[in-house]
Amino acid sequence: MIRDKDAHGSACEQFEEKLVLYYFGDCPPAEQERVEAHLKECVSCGCFLEDIRTMLPKTADSTSMPDAFWHDYYAEVMTKVAAVEPRAYWWKEWVSFLGSWPVPAFGAAVVIILALTLAFTKGMWRADDRAAKEIIPREIVADPGKLDFFKTMDVLESLEFLEAVEGTTSTRGRIHRL
Amino acid sequence: MSFFFRIGVNIFSWLCTRWSTKMESRADLKDEDLVARCREGDKQAFGVLVQRYMKKAFGIAFDYTRDREAAKDLSQEAFLRAYLQIKRFDGRSTFYTWFYRIVVNLSLDYLRRRGRARWERFDETAENPAERAPMVDSSTPDRVLMAQETVLRVARAVETLPTSHRTAFLLRNHQGLSIPDIARVMKTTDGTVRVFLHRAVAALRQTLAEIA
Numbered sequence: 001m002i003r004d005k006d007a008h009g010s011a012c013e014q015f016e017e018k019l020v021l022y023y024f025g026d027c028p029p030a031e032q033e034r035v036e037a038h039l040k041e042c043v044s045c046g047c048f049l050e051d052i053r054t055m056l057p058k059t060a061d062s063t064s065m066p067d068a069f070w071h072d073y074y075a076e077v078m079t080k081v082a083a084v085e086p087r088a089y090w091w092k093e094w095v096s097f098l099g100s101w102p103v104p105a106f107g108a109a110v111v112i113i114l115a116l117t118l119a120f121t122k123g124m125w126r127a128d129d130r131a132a133k134e135i136i137p138r139e140i141v142a143d144p145g146k147l148d149f150f151k152t153m154d155v156l157e158s159l160e161f162l163e164a165v166e167g168t169t170s171t172r173g174r175i176h177r178l
Numbered sequence: 179m180s181f182f183f184r185i186g187v188n189i190f191s192w193l194c195t196r197w198s199t200k201m202e203s204r205a206d207l208k209d210e211d212l213v214a215r216c217r218e219g220d221k222q223a224f225g226v227l228v229q230r231y232m233k234k235a236f237g238i239a240f241d242y243t244r245d246r247e248a249a250k251d252l253s254q255e256a257f258l259r260a261y262l263q264i265k266r267f268d269g270r271s272t273f274y275t276w277f278y279r280i281v282v283n284l285s286l287d288y289l290r291r292r293g294r295a296r297w298e299r300f301d302e303t304a305e306n307p308a309e310r311a312p313m314v315d316s317s318t319p320d321r322v323l324m325a326q327e328t329v330l331r332v333a334r335a336v337e338t339l340p341t342s343h344r345t346a347f348l349l350r351n352h353q354g355l356s357i358p359d360i361a362r363v364m365k366t367t368d369g370t371v372r373v374f375l376h377r378a379v380a381a382l383r384q385t386l387a388e389i390a
């Protein structure tokens with residue numbers, strides 16, 4: 001079964017896959033023993049294993065980046081994640097942060113404070129009649145006919161009105177409806 | 179007054195202790211527990227997963243693209259997708275195999291979109307050894323050139339492999355994933371991964387032997 005050394009030749013067909021797994025340490029123990037026994041008597045398979053032991057580490061040039069790179073990397077990812085985070089979850093964070101018992105305690109405290117505040121400031125919360133008066137912008141008051149435009153603010157619907165206001169009556173400057 | 183002040187201090191210290199314990203406990207959690215917290219909207223739990231897998235994700239993307247900027251963008255995009263799709267993760271596989279699949283898919287899609295332009299870029303950037311081969315032995319200028327040339331040829335040989343063979347090879351040889359994990363990433367069987375790995379190594383040995 002001993003073969004001549006054939007530079008870069010093939011390994012035995014039934015052992016080639018096993019040799020690859022052997023190299024990566026993926027052979028089961030029983031298989032490993034068989035491979036080792038075969039390697040003692042087969043030059044071709046020995047060459048094959050030697051070749052891959054020399055070549056494969058060259059294919060894996062690692063990329064060692066400085067700590068500053070990873071710091072920025074992490075910050076960038078978390079910024080992107082924060083930008084897409086559903087807003088509805090912020091309260092869950094607080095609930096899990098506070099735990100179970102402080103939440104009802106906090107709620108009770110809020111209720112007591114509110115009750116006391118309302119009891120001691122009774123009579124100070126009358127509605128202000130003046131606030132009910134609506135403040136209307138002067139330009140609208142001056143010309144009630146313009147109200148329609150200000151209600152909608154739809155430029156395409158109000159082209160004629162806008163032209164009249166700006167005095168663009170000449171045909172050259174006329175804006176055509178699409 | 180001092181009574182209220184002391185109560186305030188106690189509450190503050192309790193909050194601080196609870197916050198720091200929570201941060202520590204997150205770092206100790208397993209992936210599946212962190213994923214469960216992410217599903218509840220715990221952004222910090224996802225941060226722990228990012229810390230845990232960012233180097234691996236970048237490494238995988240770099241193995242495919244051979245470009246640091248692209249690897250950074252792709253791996254960050256993978257994290258973003260993982261965060262958005264975390265509710266779809268069914269837990270039948272591990273988080274990291276599910277996540278690596280996203281990285282691999284994005285990297286392959288990137289290469290597919292770039293097509294031939296990738297090789298032009300590869301040759302262009304390879305002129306700068308610091309940009310392309312950071313781990314090359316640079317004791318003498320001749321060695322730099324030789325090592326650079328070897329890295330280039332080896333990388334090209336890897337790139338000529340069929341995608342499935344290449345994926346199995348990169349994940350095993352470069353990233354050290356186990357065969358069962360690679361099978362989960364590729365959604366195939368262990369036996370198929372062994373075949374891919376064997377074919378990749380045999381082809382590489384042949385190609386590199388011709389170069390040598």
Ligand SMILES: [Zn+2]
Pocket residue numbers: 011012015038042043044045046
């Ligand atoms: Zn043999």
